[in-house]
Amino acid sequence: MKEKKILIIKFGGLGDIILSLNAMYSIRNKFQGSKLILLTEKPYDQFLKKSKWFDDIIVIKRSLFYFYDKILLKKKMDLSSVQKVFDLQTSRRSSSYLKIFRKKGIYTNGIGEYAKVKHDNPKRDNMHTYLRQEDQLKLSNITFKKKINLDWLYSKNKKKKNKIALIVPGGSKKRLYKRIPIKIFSNIIEYLITNKIKPILIGSKDDFFVCKKLFQNFPSAENLCNKTDFFKIAELSKQSTISVGNDTGPMHIISKGDNPTLVLFTKYSNHNLCGQQGKKVSIMRFEKNDFEFSNHVLERIKKVALI
Numbered sequence: 459m460k461e462k463k464i465l466i467i468k469f470g471g472l473g474d475i476i477l478s479l480n481a482m483y484s485i486r487n488k489f490q491g492s493k494l495i496l497l498t499e500k501p502y503d504q505f506l507k508k509s510k511w512f513d514d515i516i517v518i519k520r521s522l523f524y525f526y527d528k529i530l531l532k533k534k535m536d537l538s539s540v541q542k543v544f545d546l547q548t549s550r551r552s553s554s555y556l557k558i559f560r561k562k563g564i565y566t567n568g569i570g571e572y573a574k575v576k577h578d579n580p581k582r583d584n585m586h587t588y589l590r591q592e593d594q595l596k597l598s599n600i601t602f603k604k605k606i607n608l609d610w611l612y613s614k615n616k617k618k619k620n621k622i623a624l625i626v627p628g629g630s631k632k633r634l635y636k637r638i639p640i641k642i643f644s645n646i647i648e649y650l651i652t653n654k655i656k657p658i659l660i661g662s663k664d665d666f667f668v669c670k671k672l673f674q675n676f677p678s679a680e681n682l683c684n685k686t687d688f689f690k691i692a693e694l695s696k697q698s699t700i701s702v703g704n705d706t707g708p709m710h711i712i713s714k715g716d717n718p719t720l721v722l723f724t725k726y727s728n729h730n731l732c733g734q735q736g737k738k739v740s741i742m743r744f745e746k747n748d749f750e751f752s753n754h755v756l757e758r759i760k761k762v763a764l765i
Contacts, residue, residue, distance in 0.1 A: 462541035463493045463513075465559075467552050467568075468502075469520065471630075472688075472707030473732065474587065475502050476714065478546050479509075481591040483606040485544055486511045488599075492541065497531070497555075505688050508610045524554045531555065540564055544598070545573070546591060567598050586731055608714060613693040621655045623763075624694055624712055625679075626703025627672060628665025635726040637704050638744045638751075640668055642722075645752040646702055646759070647676050653765045655699055659683050660691060660708055695719075700763040702755065705729070713739045718762040720755065738762065 466485055468478050475498075486494055493513040496506060503515045518530045531537075543559045545552050545568030553570035560572045567575040569582075577594040579585070585593065592602035627643040629636050647657045657679040659669040669683035686694070691708050695701060695715025702720045703709045705727045713719050713736035720740050723729050729741045740758060744751050759765060 463495050463539050464489045465495045465497060465535075465540050465543045466512075466546060467497045467543065467555060468546040469499050469552070470502055472502075473705075473710040473734075475505070476707075476710035477587040477732065477735065478591065479608070480588065480603055480606055481546055481595060482506075482509075482511060484595055484600050484603045487603055488601070489542075495535070495540075508689070510610065520551065524551050527551070528555060528558050532558065537562060537564070542598075543567065544595070545569070546594075548577070548594075567594065584731070586733065588735060611689065611692045611711075611714065612696055613689065621699045622694070622697060623650045623655045623657050624660050624691075624698045624701035624703070625657045625672070626660045626665075626701070626706060626708050626712070628661040628668045628683075629704045629706035631664045633726075636706065636724055637668075638722050638724060639748050640671065641748055642744075642752050642755065643668075643672060643702075644675060646755060647672060647679060649756050649759065650700075651676060651678055655763075655765070656680060658694065660686060660694070660703070660712075700759055700765075702759070705732075705734075710734050718759075720758055720762070722755070 466482060496512045496515045498517060500517055503517045507515060516534050518527060520527055537558060540559060542565040545556060548569045553568055556566045556568055556572035560566050566573050569577055575597045577597060579593055582590050595602055625643060625647060650657050659672060659679060659681045661669050661683040663684050665683055669681055673679055673681040688711060691711050695712040698717050700718045701712045705721055705723050709721050713734035716737045718738045719736060720742055721734050723741060723743050733741055742755060
């Protein structure tokens with residue numbers, strides 16, 4: 459008899475992956491005697507492999523066509539060995555994947571017509587990811603774990619550096635409207651340097667030019683744009699005096715470091731749906747007045763970082 463497996467479906471972006479860690483861990487905790495399989499995409503396979511929560515991680519590259527994804531999935535795993543499927547992505551695409559499992563009589567938890575257990579709470583679209591996934595898993599009698607062990611995310615290197623501040627001034631090029639004006643970051647960096655705290659610029663290739671400009675203006679800062687991975691960011695978050703950044707993926711990792719973290723939102727993203735989670739996270743909303751907002755941020759930095 460083949461060993462039954464539990465399948466979790468979860469793709470990126472980074473922030474959504476981090477916000478789903480509690481749900482993934484909760485499923486792992488519920489089915490401790492089963493093999494847990496994750497369906498995801500690069501680079502999150504290597505990231506989540508470190509957690510050791512999964513017995514196998516299946517990677518596919520999502521195409522323009524849903525049917526091709528399902529062909530890949532059939533090639534990469536034995537569908538008949540799956541006992542239950544939990545769709546944490548709950549997109550139109552991932553919901554369509556459930557069809558190939560439901561046709562075989564396999565238990566599916568998600569949304570849409572192919573979910574045997576359907577999360578049809580009329581408020582789901584207005585719920586934060588945490589609360590939405592907690593509500594979804596409750597339908598399968600899964601206790602949502604709000605406190606989980608993330609030691610695997612951090613380096614064992616306990617060496618402390620001089621006072622540092624992580625600055626995340628960019629964000630996806632596809633969502634430039636989520637970035638606050640660069641002048642505000644200039645004011646923040648100048649304030650930190652004046653108070654003998656070394657700013658460290660964090661970002662990806664999408665953030666190269668904004669980081670380069672800030673570094674040119676403040677050469678005493680350190681520019682690690684496109685020079686960090688998920689684990690390096692997590693390590694730095696544990697060493698930081700304060701972290702400040704836009705609503706973007708790295709800020710979700712940094713928020714888990716449990717040091718003072720300010721996340722700057724524009725009107726184009728809603729922290730009530732996808733806000734960063736952590737013990738010392740502050741959400742600040744930018745409207746239009748650069749000068750006034752800069753002062754509010756500096757006051758907050760002074761308060762939470764005891765500068």
